Ligand SMILES: Cc1ncc(C[n+]2csc(CCOP(=O)(O)OP(=O)(O)O)c2C)c(N)n1
Ligand code: SF4
Ligand code: SF4
Ligand code: SF4
């Protein structure tokens with residue numbers, strides 16, 4: 001089981017924003033799909049720090065990212 | 075290295091690892107990227123074993139995205155946490171004995187300017203507070219006294235993070251650490267003033283709260299070092315492990331420190347100011 005960040009796509013798509021992407025400590029982990037205008041997480045690279053949740057929920061009050069438990073292979 | 079060495083020989087693409095092909099196709103080699111577009115590129119730094127939520131790791135990520143000429147850059151590091159990520163990037167990395175970065179960088183930069191007199195070769199040291207201000211202090215200072223033309227970046231987590239929590243000269247007065255249980259008795263060293271006095275031509279201090287500003291500062295420090303002399307950036311990069319900062323509060327902590335004692339500071343000689351204005355004008359013209 002891994003603790004990872006998960007972006008609620010339909011929520012994130014409401015904003016044209018990629019602030020969380022600019023503050024994740026890990027390279028090529030929290031990415032942005034500029035066609036769908038949504039951030040997405042490469043689960044296998046996420047270390048579960050939740051800094052992105054701080055950016056989206058505490059700083060921007062958008063609440064589009066949640067931390068979830070994920071089983072290997074999911 | 076150089077751009078020609080980075081590129082894949084025609085016909086060999088299918089034998090190269092996907093990560094490498096992506097680096098050449100979608101990476102930074104041979105182009106200037108805007109750090110705000112970091113999500114659109116294959117980054118120079120790969121997965122690494124630094125702790126979850128480590129803002130030193132975050133700084134290393136932004137550092138690589140900020141290099142003005144990654145294909146002609148050599149990075150030097152030393153024992154300490156940052157090298158765990160610095161060594162996982164597609165930029166040559168030299169790792170010497172603990173604290174000797176600025177002596178090695180001096181020799182390297184001089185050798186490169188003899189070997190490639192008409193080419194730009196950027197040399198950048200990225201090392202910890204213990205590496206630069208304690209154990210490597212003499213070598214750091216003397217590289218500045220000698221006006222060696224390379225950039226020194228101190229990733230200051232105010233502790234020996236890699237070895238489990240000893241105090242460093244950069245730990246704040248009074249702080250209790252695992253191996254400083256009675257609290258530190260002396261003041262934090264004023265590295266910025268030392269750098270100015272010792273001969274650096276460009277000195278900056280910042281907390282990692284604004285990627286655009288970090289990138290601008292790194293570019294300036296590297297450009298000024300090419301022509302004028304030593305440059306220094308002091309950056310606060312918290313150790314969430316040794317300072318018990320919950321990972322989701324790491325950016326909040328950086329913002330807090332920015333308000334208190336890590337407000338953005340930039341100083342340069344008149345000559346550096348003139349030179350940078352000229353270079354930045356050229357870069358802006360090249361973009362349009
Ligand atoms: C000559 C020498 N002495 C001691 C060590 C052990 N050592 C490894 S990392 C380190 C301290 C690292 O502290 P700092 O430079 O602040 O880097 P950080 O890990 O905090 O990023 C020490 C003492 C060593 N590797 N070599
Ligand atoms: S900060 Fe929130 S709204 Fe902005 S891109 Fe990230 S997930 Fe989407
Ligand atoms: S939890 Fe941390 S590592 Fe994972 S995507 Fe968010 S900021 Fe990046
Ligand atoms: S020990 Fe501290 S500085 Fe080192 S990787 Fe972990 S959080 Fe970062």
Ligand SMILES: [Mg+2]
Pocket residue numbers: 154202203204229230231232233234235242
């Ligand atoms: Mg340290």
